[in-house]
Amino acid sequence: MLRSLMLAGSWLLLWRLAVLMEYAPHASIWFPSAGLSFAAFLILGLRAVPIVMLCSLIATFWVDDLYAMHQTWTQLAYTGVLFGAAHCFSYYCGAKLLKQLVRRSFSDALPKIILSFLILGSLSALLAALLGTQVLAGSGLIEQQEAASIWLPWWIGDMAGTIVLTPLFIGLLSWRYPLIEGWLGGLDFQQSGQGLYGFLVKLLISSSLLTLTMLLAAQFRYSEVSFAVFFLIIPQMWIVYTESAFRASLSLAVFSTLTAVWVASLSLMDYALVYQFAICVISASAYFGLAVPVLAAHNAQLRELALSDGLTKVASRQYFFERAEQELLRARRYQQPISLLVFDIDHFKQINDQFGHTAGDSALVLVAEAIGKGLRQSDLLGRFGGDEFLLLLPGIDLDKASETAERLRQALRGVKVADTRHFLSGSFGVVQIERHEDFQDAFERADECLLKAKKAGRDQVFSSRPAEQR
Structure with missing residues (x-):
């Protein structure tokens, strides 16, 4: 009124x-x-x-x-x-x-x-x-x-x-x-x-x-x-x-x-x-x-x-590949090494099936947070899709990249799925990007290393050296 x-x-x-x-x-x-x-x-x-x-x-x-x-x-x-x-x-x-x-x-x-x-x-x-x-x-x-x-x-x-x-x-x-x-x-x-x-x-x-x-x-x-x-x-x-x-x-x-x-x-x-x-x-x-x-x-x-993954807030797939190309050009200009890690969560499908997709989403967020804590400001973490992640390490050669992957693998083992007793683990593929190699080829090599780590029993790190160093 x-x-x-x-x-x-x-x-x-x-x-x-x-x-x-x-x-x-x-x-x-x-x-x-x-x-x-x-x-x-x-x-x-x-x-x-x-x-x-x-x-x-x-x-x-x-x-x-x-x-x-x-x-x-x-x-x-x-x-x-x-x-x-x-x-x-x-x-x-x-x-x-x-x-x-x-x-x-x-x-x-x-x-x-x-x-x-x-x-x-x-x-x-x-x-x-x-x-x-x-x-x-x-x-x-x-x-x-x-x-x-x-x-x-x-x-x-x-x-x-x-x-x-x-x-x-x-x-x-x-x-x-x-x-x-x-x-x-x-x-x-x-x-x-x-x-x-x-x-x-x-x-x-x-x-x-x-x-x-x-x-x-x-x-x-x-x-x-x-x-x-x-x-x-x-x-x-x-x-x-x-x-x-x-x-x-x-x-x-x-x-x-x-x-x-x-x-x-x-x-x-x-x-x-x-x-x-x-x-x-x-x-x-x-x-x-x-x-x-x-x-x-x-x-x-x-x-x-467009720049970040909606769930984990790390770099989106498209943005990661765009930034990776830029970092690759910079590394070659200054003749610095650059390495790529590809990793995923072991038995992620079982987590979704046993605990539900909400638990699976929570696991992805926890993984992104755990990995992100151990990175430098210059490192770039992205999500490729599903439970697979990408990590670009500018200025890092293969040996140091493998050490980083091992440290991150250990960090993942301390991550527990929310409201469960299930602890996570991850498999890692590591490569140093060759001087005349494009990023897509380097990604395929790292993905092959990841596949070897999974076939070998998971929760492992596999790496691949550049061809001229073999």
């Missing part, structure tokens, strides 16, 4: 604020109530309809009082219901479609989600403007000719309010809301309490630049000067790239509100459309800017998945 009352009070307060900044009858510089309606339908769905309908009805009676139209209460009630229905239908349909698109999208489709929001938000505002003006004309509050002249500024004002303020209202409406679903495509519009002073400084700089721009436009009344407001996308993008999504949305809300206030107070109504489009363009650009950190995080996750 408290949330509903706050939503209704906020809607009416924002509506009254928009009325103060009208530059044409029923057309404001920006209409923040549209953004609140869109966000409410996104978060609350049909539960927001009665609240918005009630607000629309109250606003209709309020308009009659402000404009001294002296309509009957029955006519006003009829107009208010129709206006509320048009408003709710327009923004609910847009919000419903957007929510369905977002739910069907993957998190890495964030630019598509933002584009969908911009398109559906604009179309919802257009539909609300067309239906709203026809409701007013049909009920006799305005003439049909007037309806034809005000639908465009009505639409631009609603669109500015929808595009600019919806994300901020999403953050406010979903704050501590227990039923909110994680469908925002990777964006987090929850409030952040970190680094508030830095954010306020950036907000002050942006607001000061906007104020200076508007004062210049009031002093030099040329259309070219009014277009300078578009350069304020630079401080807004600065905030977008360095602050949370909620704070970026809050900055855009402050920017749009301050722009509307200055346009009204400095009598810049002749250039109202310029500032409305500036608000929309800067906001749209900022939202695509919000996608950059999210996409960067997703790319980092994908890179992590």
Whole structure:
């Protein structure tokens, strides 16, 4: 109930604020109530309809009082219901479609989600403007000719309010809301309490630049000067790239509100459309800017998945072979030895069959951890697949590589499968990569040594010397 009352009070307060900044009858510089309606339908769905309908009805009676139209209460009630229905239908349909698109999208489709929001938000505002003006004309509050002249500024004002303020209202409406679903495509519009002073400084700089721009436009009344407001996308993008999504949305809300206030107070109504489009363009650009950190995080996750094995966190097979080729070239350039170990867990299939695949996965993790503890920073450990691992030892010849393999074999014997009495063991194949041998051939030789170790009874180390040393 408290949330509903706050939503209704906020809607009416924002509506009254928009009325103060009208530059044409029923057309404001920006209409923040549209953004609140869109966000409410996104978060609350049909539960927001009665609240918005009630607000629309109250606003209709309020308009009659402000404009001294002296309509009957029955006519006003009829107009208010129709206006509320048009408003709710327009923004609910847009919000419903957007929510369905977002739910069907993957998190890495964030630019598509933002584009969908911009398109559906604009179309919802257009539909609300067309239906709203026809409701007013049909009920006799305005003439049909007037309806034809005000639908465009009505639409631009609603669109500015929808595009600019919806994300901020999403953050406010979903704050501590227990039923909110994680469908925002990777964006987090929850409030952040970190680094508030830095954010306020950036907000002050942006607001000061906007104020200076508007004062210049009031002093030099040329259309070219009014277009300078578009350069304020630079401080807004600065905030977008360095602050949370909620704070970026809050900055855009402050920017749009301050722009509307200055346009009204400095009598810049002749250039109202310029500032409305500036608000929309800067906001749209900022939202695509919000996608950059999210996409960067997703790319980092994908890179992590590509470089490391998902279970053991050692190098993936592909990344191991790529790094091995680089290390091989470096070893030959500086004429240093380089060795390769291939090893696997003895009787790993029996572990899976006897204790289950969860125990088998745990064994692989324990092996990776046990082997990793005994390595140098320059060594490279990777998982080839299944229970088979690879270990590259730059700067190590065959004798030292065999000693390393023996030490690691002993270390494995101290590893016990979780929740069992079974201790692990491993078989090792060791080779020193020859000067003119490619890595694939060296791997096949090491794999042959591993096969010999397994045939000889497992839990052993077999090595193969380069051909010129035999």
